[in-house]
Amino acid sequence: MDLGERINPITKLQIKEIELRNGERISLKIPRTVYPPREDSFLLKEILENLESGGKAMEIGCGSGILSIILAKNGWFLESCDINPYAIAAAKKNSESASIHERINFREGGLGDEGFAIPQNTKLIFWNLPYLNPPSSDEPRLEWIEEASMSDLGDKGWGHQLADFLEINQENLEPDLLIILLQRKYPISPSTTNYWIELGWSHRIIKSIWIYDEKIEIVAYWKPGQGTSILFLEECQSTMEEVKKLPNIGWQRVSANNQIEGRGRRDSIWISDKKDLTGTWNIRKSILKSIKPGIIQIIVGTRIAGLLEEYCKWPNDICDKNGKKIAGILIEMDNQDECLRIGVGINHARKNIPGVETQGWSEKMPGTTKMNLLKKVDAALSTLFEEHKLLPSNLLSDKIEIESWRGISKLLSRGYSLKISNEKTRVVGINDYGQLITICRGNEVIIEDLNNLNWLF
Structure with missing residues (x-):
């Protein structure tokens, strides 16, 4: 397809040169209606240039093609799409100029189109999401092609649409598939991280910047376990003991429908019934080089308290605003084991325990099932501790300590x-x-x- 720049002013070209980290320069020819590389593009460029080759990737909304070209230069094979036909024509020419066109298949289309699919064996999907709020009926609009590349949807953003699509087609996806999205944090965008959290996805904020009055984030999403499922037991003495039997490979965890002899701090008894959530996660001890067990206990409590919309009480409890205990966190480790164990117990409803006032998650979240809550807890712990081969660890001790203190302070701020x-x-x-x-x-x-x-x- 000819870009038509000589006969159509809408496709008037601009020339832009991009320098890669190895010093190579890529020259891009970009029609006026095609989204050119900007600050947000360069933020994604920085992340993608550091990704080791992982096989096949997909870019949604490829624009000029620069990000696909960069990834192809790193050894990836790509399927790249855009709804703008001028973008596809430009991206093809730009990849040919960069002598990398054999690694990229550019095609017209996008999420929501009939026949849209994720190619088999795809290990990575990335998208510079359109993040501007859609204009209201009385506001001026761009031409439709430009509007589509820059503005999010109204009620349910493009990020949410992608999450829904992946959930529906989960059986056809690679278990370790990684999604990298550039999205807007502030002002709040129609595409939010919370939506992915509700669906049980782990996430990690790779980088964020302010561009004028907007905060832009690059967020990575993956499914906890990357193909390793939670071990479900109908009944056991203690999930703390059962998890010791699992291999020290990958993201290992166990949950029991009925735990007979659960335990709390100092070998106290954790009383639970079949409606309660009980589980234990294996975490590599190498984490202790960065974070002490006491902080691990608090940050886990803080994250789970956030899921329950409740409070973290030092050192290892989660309670409601009146101090009634809802959940407990326990950290255990043995000298001979490669892993430490994080035990989590969450009450479904209040219990009659002498000397202890209790409450359950069903009081505030009556529509949340035990399975749905377990998926969210699993994703919250995976977000903190699970390793993904395409992601660097960003578990920085100072940030974790600050978040842990904020979690505890939330209860103290109520005057306790x-x-x-x-x-x-x-x-x-x-x-x-x-x-x-x-x-x-x-x-x-x-x-x-x-x-x-x-x-x-």
């Missing part, structure tokens, strides 16, 4: 406080061991455990 040995104490922070830093009678006191400690609700 501590008494230690009958002395009222003010909590001012946590250290990198996950211990509480408090002020009592003007002196700093480090709290390591629950001995002589009472929460005042």
Whole structure:
């Protein structure tokens, strides 16, 4: 297809040169209606240039073709699409100029078109999502081709549409498929990360920048386990013991419908029934080089408390606004094992336990089944700890400690406080061991455990 630049002013070309990290320069010819490389494109370029070759990839909304060309230069084979016919024509010519056209199949079309499909054996899908809010009826509009490349959908964004498509076609996807999306965080876009979380996807924010008054993020999504499923048991003594039997390969976890002898801190008994959620996850001990067990316990509690829309209470409980216990987190490890174990127990409903006021997730989330909640918990832990071969680990200790402190502070901000040995104490922070830093009678006191400690609700 001829770009028609000599006879049609809509396709008037601009020439843009892009330098790759190895110093090679790519010259692009871009018609006016085709989205050119901009700040958001260069953000994606930085990420894609560092991806090792993983086989087959797909780009949705390829525009000038520059991102597909970059990935092809890294050894990938690509299927790349765009609804703009001028974009496809330009991308083909640009790939030919870059001498990489044999690795890329450009085709007209996009998500939502009849016949749209993810090619077999695809390991990576990436998309610079249109993230501008669609114009209202009384606002000026771009031409439809330009509008489609820049504006998101109204009620349900393109990111949500993609998530739905992948859910429907999950059986045809590679288990370790990675999705990389560039999306807008602020102002809130019609395409949100929360939608993927609700569907049980793990996610990792790879990078974010502010472009004027907009915060743009690159977010990676994958399915927890990457093909390794949760081991479900109808009944067991303790999921903590059962998970020890699983291989030390990949993302291993076990959940029981009925746990007979669950345990809490200091070998206390965790009382549960068949409606409760109980499970244990194996986590590689190498994580301890960055994060101490006490912080791991708090960050897990913080993330799960967020799922339940409740509060993380130091050191390992999740409670409602009145201090009633909903869930508990337990970290265990043995010297001879390669993994530490994270045990999670969440009440479905309140229980009659002497000396302990309890509540369950069904009080605030009556429509959430145990299976749906388990998928969300699994994704939350996978987001923190699971490794994906295409992703660098970004589990930075300082960020995790800040988030952990914020999680604990949420409860403290309601006016709750501590008494230690009958002395009222003010909590001012946590250290990198996950211990509480408090002020009592003007002196700093480090709290390591629950001995002589009472929460005042």
